[in-house]
Amino acid sequence: MSIDQHREYVLRSVEERGVRLVRLWFTDVLGNLKSLAISPAELDNALTDGMTFDGSSIDGFSRVQEADVLAIPDPDTFEIVPWGDPKEPEARVFCDIHNLDGTPFAGDPRQVLRRHMKAAHEMGLTFYVAPDIEFFYFEPLVAGEVPVPIDQGGFFDLTTNDVTGELRKRTIRTLEQMGIPVEYSFHEDAPGQQEIDLRHTDALTMADSVMTFRLAVREIAARNSAHATFMPKPLEGVQGSGMHVHLSLFEGDDNAFFDADDPYNLSAKAKAFMAGLLRHAPEITAVTNQTVNSYKRLVPGFEAPVHLSWARNNRSGLIRVPITKNDNPLATRLEYRSPDPACNPYLAFSLMLAAGMKGIEEGYELPDEADANLFEIGDDVLEKLGIGQLPTSLAAALETMEKSTLVREALGEHIYEWFLRSKRIEWRGYKTHVSAFERDRYLTSL
Amino acid sequence: MLLVFPDPAPPELARTLDLGGSSWKAVSSTADAGEHEPDSGWAGTIVDATADPEGAWAFLRAIRKQADKQLPVIVLIGGAQLAELEHRDDLFDDFCLSPFHPSELEARLRHLLSGDVAVVSSDMVEYGALTLNLETYQASIANKPLDMTYMEYELLKFLAQNPGKVFTREILLSRVWGYEYYGGARTVDVHVRRLRAKLGEEHAALIQTVRSVGYRFGESRWES
Numbered sequence: 001m002s003i004d005q006h007r008e009y010v011l012r013s014v015e016e017r018g019v020r021l022v023r024l025w026f027t028d029v030l031g032n033l034k035s036l037a038i039s040p041a042e043l044d045n046a047l048t049d050g051m052t053f054d055g056s057s058i059d060g061f062s063r064v065q066e067a068d069v070l071a072i073p074d075p076d077t078f079e080i081v082p083w084g085d086p087k088e089p090e091a092r093v094f095c096d097i098h099n100l101d102g103t104p105f106a107g108d109p110r111q112v113l114r115r116h117m118k119a120a121h122e123m124g125l126t127f128y129v130a131p132d133i134e135f136f137y138f139e140p141l142v143a144g145e146v147p148v149p150i151d152q153g154g155f156f157d158l159t160t161n162d163v164t165g166e167l168r169k170r171t172i173r174t175l176e177q178m179g180i181p182v183e184y185s186f187h188e189d190a191p192g193q194q195e196i197d198l199r200h201t202d203a204l205t206m207a208d209s210v211m212t213f214r215l216a217v218r219e220i221a222a223r224n225s226a227h228a229t230f231m232p233k234p235l236e237g238v239q240g241s242g243m244h245v246h247l248s249l250f251e252g253d254d255n256a257f258f259d260a261d262d263p264y265n266l267s268a269k270a271k272a273f274m275a276g277l278l279r280h281a282p283e284i285t286a287v288t289n290q291t292v293n294s295y296k297r298l299v300p301g302f303e304a305p306v307h308l309s310w311a312r313n314n315r316s317g318l319i320r321v322p323i324t325k326n327d328n329p330l331a332t333r334l335e336y337r338s339p340d341p342a343c344n345p346y347l348a349f350s351l352m353l354a355a356g357m358k359g360i361e362e363g364y365e366l367p368d369e370a371d372a373n374l375f376e377i378g379d380d381v382l383e384k385l386g387i388g389q390l391p392t393s394l395a396a397a398l399e400t401m402e403k404s405t406l407v408r409e410a411l412g413e414h415i416y417e418w419f420l421r422s423k424r425i426e427w428r429g430y431k432t433h434v435s436a437f438e439r440d441r442y443l444t445s446l
Numbered sequence: 447m448l449l450v451f452p453d454p455a456p457p458e459l460a461r462t463l464d465l466g467g468s469s470w471k472a473v474s475s476t477a478d479a480g481e482h483e484p485d486s487g488w489a490g491t492i493v494d495a496t497a498d499p500e501g502a503w504a505f506l507r508a509i510r511k512q513a514d515k516q517l518p519v520i521v522l523i524g525g526a527q528l529a530e531l532e533h534r535d536d537l538f539d540d541f542c543l544s545p546f547h548p549s550e551l552e553a554r555l556r557h558l559l560s561g562d563v564a565v566v567s568s569d570m571v572e573y574g575a576l577t578l579n580l581e582t583y584q585a586s587i588a589n590k591p592l593d594m595t596y597m598e599y600e601l602l603k604f605l606a607q608n609p610g611k612v613f614t615r616e617i618l619l620s621r622v623w624g625y626e627y628y629g630g631a632r633t634v635d636v637h638v639r640r641l642r643a644k645l646g647e648e649h650a651a652l653i654q655t656v657r658s659v660g661y662r663f664g665e666s667r668w669e670s
């Protein structure tokens with residue numbers, strides 16, 4: 001399939017479907033979706049030469065010498081946006097960001113993931129991911145007040161007055177229309193909390209899908225007088241929202257993680273990959289859990305992982321090895337449980353892959369399975385067992401990331417530097433903030 | 447009634463059709479064909495391209511242009527003429543090497559007329575509720591537009607042009623993607639899943655999973 005046919009297809013579709021506006025999508029370093037709208041008349045030119053724009057105001061795109069970058073649409077991601085006005089159809093296409101000389105732009109997260117996928121491909125491997133994305137639906141927000149969940153449902157609840165069920169259904173229909181197949185969806189544990197599990201695709205396609213997913217969920221909520229949020233811990237005292245990511249590596253048609261002769265059906269590659277993830281997890285946490293708020297989810301008691309451990313049937317560890325239906329070799333995978341849905345999916349998937357591949361390259365030894373409930377074991381005992389913990393704050397995560405050669409190399413100097421700088425500013429802002437917690441506790445007593 | 451070109455029909459062909467119990471009419475031009483067309487229309491066409499290839503292809507081009515509904519076409523062709531078939535896919539649905547084996551021609555006819563075959567014309571592929579316009583790249587299912595990415599479209603086009611046939615993931619990857627795609631063979635599953643979602647529940651079964659082999663579009667050639 002030549003790139004010309006791709007272009008021709010996109011141009012004809014725009015013409016035939018009467019598309020009025022084409023949105024060029026890309027993602028900043030923090031994982032915010034950015035869009036550059038062009039008229040269909042500009043599209044031909046954009047597909048061939050790219051669109052130049054000033055990147056200096058985009059988070060993580062600014063550079064010392066040159067402000068202009070080039071957005072080159074990836075024609076295979078061209079889709080009609082289903083939630084717009086059908087009389088004035090709009091389309092979207094994801095872009096790769098390049099320097100004006102045509103080289104990949106170092107500040108573009110999509111290019112980072114593309115680089116890692118290519119490196120894996122050169123070793124004959126394809127990285128597949130499937131995220132389980134949690135989020136909350138709230139009543140329309142009132143400034144300064146605690147958000148009100150849209151329902152009082154619980155885990156897997158199905159009630160006659162299931163507003164969220166209807167919202168979820170519409171969302172899923174939209175996602176499917178945009179080529180994002182959904183595996184499961186259900187009401188999560190907390191009031192207003194939902195989970196939608198996507199079916200696996202290669203990681204680059206999935207990172208695009210996560211970006212589309214977050215927009216689609218918010219759009220459809222807003223059109224139905226609700227507010228959807230991917231904030232990791234929006235309410236105190238109930239579970240936060242995570243994004244467990246199911247990971248596997250394929251060698252052609254075969255699952256490289258599967259070994260029929262292993263008691264756990266895990267191949268040596270799977271074990272080394274898992275060992276890599278476990279060892280480097282603290283270093284990549286600043287990216288997989290990038291907000292101050294993320295660390296309020298990663299606490300004991302709310303089904304979020306804290307300890308650097310793995311197990312088959314134990315949901316208190318960082319990595320779970322799900323037991324597959326009918327011993328299906330294709331379904332053997334690892335579930336990495338710490339990330340939250342507010343992360344930048346391109347960077348998060350890149351680092352999970354880099355950490356796992358490091359384990360394979362260096363032949364890391366996998367520690368023993370930890371099948372006890374780790375939350376019931378004292379920290380001193382765990383330390384003796386060699387089971388460490390994830391960073392407990394954004395500051396701690398940044399400190400660990402700063403010492404990581406793996407993360408520096410995997411993200412590239414540009415993003416690594418910018419990310420650390422930007423997140424330190426965020427942490428400083430948080431540190432100097434005086435909260436209601438402090439005033440309630442100290443104002444009268446001290 | 448079968449339309450046969452040219453007139454008179456080659457004796458071997460006439461004998462095979464008669465023995466097979468087909469009713470047929472030989473013609474020497476499209477005007478001739480129009481004149482003799484039964485009220486119910488022609489069921490299919492057999493064109494012998496061994497004696498006068500140029501005349502045969504011209505006849506088919508004219509037939510294709512004229513008919514509102516595409517006629518299933520079988521071309522009889524000599525072994526040395528196979529190259530003529532290239533880039534003429536739009537002019538015929540099947541071919542049979544001539545001299546032909548009578549039971550082979552009968553089998554091909556039966557298959558072609560079973561109605562289970564997508565009729566390929568220059569720019570349309572139709573199968574059940576699905577229509578693909580190859581010229582404009584537009585697709586519709588039950589008259590509703592189907593919005594796809596390019597690779598989804600290419601995969602659906604390839605499958606719909608080969609209904610009833612089972613393809614492995616590797617074959618689909620090499621024929622549709624055609625280059626070393628970093629997504630690997632599971633990419634095919636991902637795209638099939640997406641296509642099914644876009645086709646909608648009612649039509650998702652157009653693409654069948656054939657366990658431990660691959661995929662098939664439409665009904666099996668052997669089961670129906």
